[in-house]
Amino acid sequence: MIEYIGLHHVSLAVRDLEQARHFYTNQLKFQEIQRPPFNSKGIWYAVGTQQLHLLEHLEGETLRRGAIDSVDGHFAIWVKSYSETIAFLEAATIAHEARPDSLAGFSQIYVLDLDHNIIEFGAAYGS
Structure with a gap:
């Protein structure tokens, strides 16, 4: 049996790494971390204790x-405040x-990056 500890990272394909960097670093304010020299x-x-990996891939099927x-x-990504996240995005x-009263059991906000990822x-109702 596998003993799961948690989600380590999510990888996304992007077409233009510098445009993606601008969106995630400058607009969403994600914290860039060291990447091995692949x-x-x-x-x-870094996204809390997990990671997001962006990979430049021009012709991938996942784009x-x-x-x-x-x-x-x-x-x-779970956020502390729905209203503060809406204000930040605006x-x-x-x-x-925005889906403040989602059937999921929590409020949801969806955005697209430049590659339509x-x-x-997500946040607790009323936060």
Whole structure:
């Protein structure tokens, strides 16, 4: 039997690493961390105790082109405050889809990065 400890990282394919860096570092304010010197282009971020790995991949099958579809593959980040996250996204002029009374049992906010990777922010109702 496997003894699971937790999720370590999520990897996303991106078409333009520098554009992705601008979005995740400058707009979303993710903390960039050291990445080993692989033979590929990428950026790693710390997201709480987990990591997000962006990998430049120009022709991968996982690259999306469509709008937000919460049934499609995505990753989710739990945030402390729904209202503060909405305010942050609006101040940064980042388009988002808010679901304050989601049937999920918590509030949800969805955004797209520049490669149409879906990011979900979840928070307790009323936070």
